Amino acid sequence: MQLQIDRSIKTPLYLQIRSQIRQLILANELPPGFRLPPERKLAASLGVNRTTVVNAYHELVADGLIQPHVGKGTVVVNAPLSTEHFSLDHFTSGDSRVRPSSIQPISWQNFYTKQSERMYNPVLASILDEIGEEDQISFALGSPAGEYYPLEEFRQISKEVMRSGNWQAFEYGPTIGHYPLRKYLKEWLSHRSIQTQTQNIMILSGSQQGLDLLAKVFIEPGDYIVMEEPSFLGAIGVFKAAGAHILTVPLDQEGLRTDLLEQILSRHRPKFIYTLPTFQNPSGTKMSLSRRQELLKLAYQYHVPILEDDPYSELYYEGMPSPSLKSMDKHGHVIYLGTFSKMLFPGLRLGWCVAPSAVLEQLALAKQHVDLHTSTTVQWMMTDFCRQGLLDKHLLIVRNRYLQQLNTMVTALTEFAPPGLSWTVPEGGFYLWCELPPGIKAATLLTKAAEKKVTFIPGNAFYINSGGKNRIRLCFSRHSETTIREGIRRLCTAVLEILNQPHPASANSRFRCSEPLV
Structure with missing residues (x-):
């Protein structure tokens, strides 16, 4: 062919x-x-x-x-x-049956259905397909480093859970989740100033499932919701698939622009406001305390729920993260999503939702139609892991290691990056949010970088509208410091080659652009 x-x-x-x-x-x-x-x-x-x-x-x-x-x-x-x-030859004589x-x-x-068309997400599919490819360096997938997984601890715990006669760990369980794990999370969250009750916590098959369930419960096709832009591509996909009409609010260095949000809320009645206030994906932005206070004030004033997605707040590398919106919420307007995926193992698919009882009842009904309940066995193992103090011990270790990897990526960019390539250094999370030199599009760079066996996510994947074409997101958490340095060298080489390549249609143009990714 x-x-x-x-x-x-x-x-x-x-x-x-x-x-x-x-x-x-x-x-x-x-x-x-x-x-x-x-x-x-x-x-x-x-x-x-x-x-x-x-x-x-x-x-x-x-x-x-x-x-x-x-x-x-x-x-x-x-x-x-x-x-x-x-x-007529297609039919038998005196018979309307079609010939085989x-x-x-x-x-x-x-x-x-129309929804199946809205579910198509080539960027997400491409990221997941890259897992395990040894011949390239991927800065695309945002996940913990496998070498840091506490495998020995989980091996010992699994032996205990799978002991003879412990059939309860393999039974059906309540849709809302394993009670001992929910009780542990209540206590763990209280140390982070989130005061809740065990009955207000639901265990999920990853926080991504929480987004899907909340979309099923809250969104009818055509409903308005508000998202910061750029934002998590997984959430964008879920809300688009549900048929939501997405209203966007830009970010600045302090997070979501609440002055612009108020203009939207005064004209529309959105079902909720979706935000990642702490080490935002993809930008790494940490919403300032004053912005958090203003956001809650607007939610109360216009009677709009807030969906707080918080996968990264425990991965802080400088000082302490700001308090979660949920911990500041005095009137029950915030629905809170958390996950073990970024802290421990993404493959366990284990997260949680903290919400008012009335909301959890509806989420439980939706979850029953999806998977009945999250894996009982996995919940038992996670409960034992956490109760033994291993989660907090693990977090102390990975915070130091991820800080080293972040510093390695920043040092490599400082050494290899051509003029015009800039980036924002986050205080936590997994990502560097980079701006390309003028005239270079992320889609063009993606093609050139793929030739050098290095990948990333182009910025337009995180935008509902047409922005982000000159932005890229780099994840520093998955690779060793040696691999990070080599990957950045390859990436910057690709940028330089594009900068030095004249446009085929014009001798006056320095840049060449390819087709948009999506």
């Missing part, structure tokens, strides 16, 4: 790929059953980012020309037949 990419024309690369494969299929040069190259392999052969090929394949699936199959890859299906392909030879495979996309 020979494809040609023309970067000098305006047609996006993914549409060029889709058009050429479509023509080959309709001309029967790619017959039914033909297996298309894996997305990553085709991307490498064409010199494009994998997401470009993912988007092209997605278009061909929507056209009914290809279909992904587990274990078989993506294969060509029969091209849809037009009405002139049918005649005329039956075509179902084009499943014709049965999908």
Whole structure:
């Protein structure tokens, strides 16, 4: 299968790929059953980012020309037949049954809902597919370093949980969660000035599930919600899939712009305000205390709930984080999401929600239709881990180590970065939020960096609107200091190559731009 990419024309690369494969299929040069190259392999052969090929394949699936199959890859299906392909010969005499030879495979996309189209997130899929690839350095996935996982401690705990006769740890459990774990979280949160009751805590299969459940409970298609911009791409995807109309408020160095938020609240009646006030993803911003107070004041004044997403506050590297909105809330307006994923193991998929009883009742009803309850066994193990004081001990260790990795990335950028590349150093969390030199787009850099086996997330993935094209997010938590330094060297080399590459259409232009990522 020979494809040609023309970067000098305006047609996006993914549409060029889709058009050429479509023509080959309709001309029967790619017959039914033909297996298309894996997305990553085709991307490498064409010199494009994998997401470009993912988007092209997605278009061909929507056209009914290809279909992904587990274990078989993506294969060509029969091209849809037009009405002139049918005649009376397709039917048996005196019988309306269609001959087997005329039956075509179902084009499943014709049965999908509008919501299924809104769920498509090529950026998130690409990030997760990169896990385990040894030949490249990924600064994309925001997760703890595997080498810091307390595996020995969990091995001992798992042996105890799986002791003979302990069948309770493998039973169905209450939807709201394992009571001993919820009781521990109540006490743990109280030390962080969040005063709540055990019955107001729900255990989740990761805080991402909390976002999904809250969207199911609160959002009807067309409802308004408010988000800071940029914001967590996982939350953007959930709220878009629910059909929300998202109103955005920009950030500055103190966090969400409450002066602009008030203008929105005075004109609309949003279902809630979504924010990550502490070490925000992707910017690393820590909302100032005065902004937190003003945000709560506006929530009370306009009677709007706040959804506080707080995965990073325990990963602070300078001073102490500001108090959570939940700890400052005196009138029950804040719903609080937390997770063990950033502190310990993301693979455990274990988080929690603190909310008024009336809200938790609705979340429990929604959760029953999803997974009945979070894994009983995992909850038992986490309870024992926390009760033995191992969580706080682990946090002391990783804070120091992540600070070293952060400093390594900043030092490497200072050494290798060309003029115009800037970044913000956070006080905690996992990310450096970078601004590219004038004229360089993140999508262009992503393609060039992929050639050098280094990846990141382009800034536009964190924007609901059209911003972030000259921004990138780098995660420093997953790699050793040696790997971080090498990855930054490769990335800065890619930036320099773009800076030194003249635009093919103009001798007066220094920069060359590719198609947008999404």
